[in-house]
Amino acid sequence: xxxxxxxxxxxxxxxxxxxxxxxxxxxxxxxxxxxxxxxxxxxxxxxxxxxxxxxxxxxxxxxxxxxxxxxxxxxxxxxxxxxxxxxxxxxxxxxxxxxxxxxxxxxxxxxxxxxxxxxxxxxxxxxxxxxxxxxxxxxxxxxxxxxxxxxxxxxxxxxxxxxxxxxxxxxxxxxxxxxxxxxxxxxxxxxxxxxxxxxxxxxxxxxxxxxxxxxxxxxxxxxxxxxxxxxxxxxxxxxxxxxxxxxxxxxxxxxxxxxxxxxxxxxxxxxxxxxxxxxxxxxxxxxxxxxxxxxxxxxxxxxxxxxxxxxxxxxxxxxxxxxxxx
Amino acid sequence: xxxxxxxxxxxxxxxxxxxxxxxxxxxxxxxxxxxxxxxxxxxxxxxxxxxxxxxxxxxxxxxxxxxxxxxxxxxxxxxxxxxxxxxxxxxxxxxxxxxxxxxxxxxxxxxxxxxxxxxxxxxxxxxxxxxxxxxxxxxxxxxxxxxxxxxxxxxxxxxxxxxxxxxxxxxxxxxxxxxxxxxxxxxxxxxxxxxxxxxxxxxxxxxxxxxxxxxxxxxxxxxxxxxxxxxxxxxxxxxxxxxxxxxxxxxxxxxxxxxxxxxxxxxxxxxxxxxxxxxxxxxxxxxxxxxxxxxxxxxxxxxxxxxxxxxxxxxxxxxxxxxx
Numbered sequence: 001x002x003x004x005x006x007x008x009x010x011x012x013x014x015x016x017x018x019x020x021x022x023x024x025x026x027x028x029x030x031x032x033x034x035x036x037x038x039x040x041x042x043x044x045x046x047x048x049x050x051x052x053x054x055x056x057x058x059x060x061x062x063x064x065x066x067x068x069x070x071x072x073x074x075x076x077x078x079x080x081x082x083x084x085x086x087x088x089x090x091x092x093x094x095x096x097x098x099x100x101x102x103x104x105x106x107x108x109x110x111x112x113x114x115x116x117x118x119x120x121x122x123x124x125x126x127x128x129x130x131x132x133x134x135x136x137x138x139x140x141x142x143x144x145x146x147x148x149x150x151x152x153x154x155x156x157x158x159x160x161x162x163x164x165x166x167x168x169x170x171x172x173x174x175x176x177x178x179x180x181x182x183x184x185x186x187x188x189x190x191x192x193x194x195x196x197x198x199x200x201x202x203x204x205x206x207x208x209x210x211x212x213x214x215x216x217x218x219x220x221x222x223x224x225x226x227x228x229x230x231x232x233x234x235x236x237x238x239x240x241x242x243x244x245x246x247x248x249x250x251x252x253x254x255x256x257x258x259x260x261x262x263x264x265x266x267x268x269x270x271x272x273x274x275x276x277x278x279x280x281x282x283x284x285x286x287x288x289x290x291x292x293x294x295x296x297x298x299x300x301x302x303x304x305x306x307x308x309x310x311x312x313x314x315x316x317x318x319x320x321x322x323x324x325x326x
Numbered sequence: 327x328x329x330x331x332x333x334x335x336x337x338x339x340x341x342x343x344x345x346x347x348x349x350x351x352x353x354x355x356x357x358x359x360x361x362x363x364x365x366x367x368x369x370x371x372x373x374x375x376x377x378x379x380x381x382x383x384x385x386x387x388x389x390x391x392x393x394x395x396x397x398x399x400x401x402x403x404x405x406x407x408x409x410x411x412x413x414x415x416x417x418x419x420x421x422x423x424x425x426x427x428x429x430x431x432x433x434x435x436x437x438x439x440x441x442x443x444x445x446x447x448x449x450x451x452x453x454x455x456x457x458x459x460x461x462x463x464x465x466x467x468x469x470x471x472x473x474x475x476x477x478x479x480x481x482x483x484x485x486x487x488x489x490x491x492x493x494x495x496x497x498x499x500x501x502x503x504x505x506x507x508x509x510x511x512x513x514x515x516x517x518x519x520x521x522x523x524x525x526x527x528x529x530x531x532x533x534x535x536x537x538x539x540x541x542x543x544x545x546x547x548x549x550x551x552x553x554x555x556x557x558x559x560x561x562x563x564x565x566x567x568x569x570x571x572x573x574x575x576x577x578x579x580x581x582x583x584x585x586x587x588x589x590x591x592x593x594x595x596x597x598x599x600x601x602x603x604x605x606x607x608x609x610x611x612x613x614x615x616x617x618x619x620x621x622x623x624x625x626x627x628x629x630x631x632x633x634x635x636x637x638x639x640x641x642x643x644x645x646x647x648x649x650x
Binding site: 058060089090091092094095099101103108109111112113116118119120121122123124125126127128130131149150153154156157160161314315316317318 | 351353377378380382383385387388389390391392393394395396397398399400401403418419422423427428429430431432433434435436437467468470491492
């Protein structure tokens with residue numbers, strides 16, 4: 001693999017980690033409102049998967065979407081301003097953590113409804129196929145969403161229509177509090193690909209290179225017109241379902257084991273250093289730069305004004321129409 | 327002027343817009359080779375091919391979502407949901423996704439998508455194939471709700487809906503498909519948000535939608551023979567709702583009766599009555615009257631089914647009550 005790509009992936013993972021740690025702190029201190037679902041521990045999935053894409057490709061994200069957004073090229077200041085509810089944010093403060101989108105770079109939105117993005121990815125794939133754009137869509141969703149009807153409808157429809165969509169299941173092992181073993185009838189969610197006659201692969205979701213390689217293969221396949229596929233990335237959600245979830249449904253020791261023994265960033269850092277692509281000093285320097293970038297994003301957000309209450313009813317409808325609404 | 331059926335008018339609107347814009351596609355269950363469960367899209371698959379008239383699996387949530395995703399990335403899809411009763415399965419995509427995407431993404435998303443469906447009783451199809459659920463959609467900001475009663479309106483409103491850059495729920499009526507009416511051959515649009523006075527009158531305002539427009543017009547004829555002149559107004563679109571036309575008519579007549587086939591409780595009639603009470607209370611000479619279906623699921627047996635929904639006689643009786 002190209003060194004620049006590997007180093008860029010490492011930096012992106014750090015960006016997600018730092019952004020999420022800071023976002024978690026800010027939510028805990030109630031400096032930002034609402035609810036947020038942190039991506040800590042899953043960084044290798046978003047970064048490995050999104051690094052395979054072109055700028056013109058699309059992603060469909062989830063309620064736990066900050067990582068996908070950063071990995072696809074989302075801008076930290078605009079994300080931070082959004083979760084602060086400011087007018088400079090991605091959605092002018094109307095969306096919040098669960099609805100960040102950057103349509104210009106193919107980030108077609110996080111989603112507050114588990115499983116809600118899957119059918120949308122089918123339509124995005126359909127448009128790409130009909131318009132022959134050769135654009136590929138990565139549809140992210142979790143183990144919980146794989147039990148929604150929309151998962152099954154969408155995989156089947158994408159398969160029947162042979163659409164360029166790669167379904168990336170992030171199995172972080174918990175749907176809110178319910179462990180995947182209590183909720184899924186299969187050992188591996190990837191097995192469900194067989195029902196729809198599409199490839200189903202399991203990858204180590206904490207190994208960014210493994211994710212990159214498998215997703216690359218399936219993206220290339222989709223781009224060539226061979227249709228959709230399902231990739232299950234096995235990972236672990238470090239935080240509770242949302243910031244503030246006491247997560248009493250699992251052992252602290254289990255969490256600590258994942259953090260100390262299977263941290264995707266520590267693993268990747270070790271690999272990069274072992275292969276001589278990065279040294280300790282270089283890694284530390286990169287870390288400092290990323291912390292600085294997140295701090296700058298926060299400053300930008302804090303210094304941005306919110307929308308005026310008078311503007312609350314704007315943007316419900318597109319007012320200039322090709323049609324004839326009066 | 328030539329006469330077309332409501333079905334033909336809907337089909338012609340889709341055909342003309344598909345000819346005019348290659349981004350317009352139709353997708354849904356049985357819409358292609360079969361021509362649609364109500365034969366509305368008959369012939370379009372032959373003319374435009376399987377890439378633009380797309381037979382989908384029986385998956386309402388995925389049909390609606392596919393239309394949303396395609397609209398978000400440059401297409402102008404028309405998704406047919408066979409019965410409005412089945413919209414319940416597609417509700418997340420329409421209500422949580424399509425209706426909110428523009429707003430919650432900061433105004434950037436443009437969603438030119440039409441969800442076409444049909445509603446109503448009259449065929450003894452039972453409780454899961456006969457409902458009128460337009461009020462559900464009227465309740466949600468971010469979508470347009472269109473409900474034509476005549477072939478002319480169906481064509482002109484559907485063309486506007488397809489050109490509209492917002493999600494539209496377009497509600498046809500299964501018992502209107504065979505109804506004929508004048509439809510010009512030239513290209514015309516009926517704008518969303520403009521009611522039509524289907525019959526002028528001075529004594530009472532009769533607001534009716536969809537199938538009930540026809541029953542209201544018949545009732546108005548009967549009332550006329552007894553010296554009561556009813557003004558029949560068809561809002562044609564519920565969102566946006568042409569409040570001015572209704573208010574102005576009420577100010578003129580001083581009386582208001584609203585009739586729809588949907589259940590009276592929580593129906594569109596409540597909204598219209600409220601608007602009249604808020605905006606024209608001082609002009610009212612009698613209490614507002616609402617007619618809607620009884621609070622029961624639509625039954626199967628024909629005599630029971632027809633007993634549940636308003637008919638001409640009940641409209642006449644309601645008007646006489648407020649005109650006493």
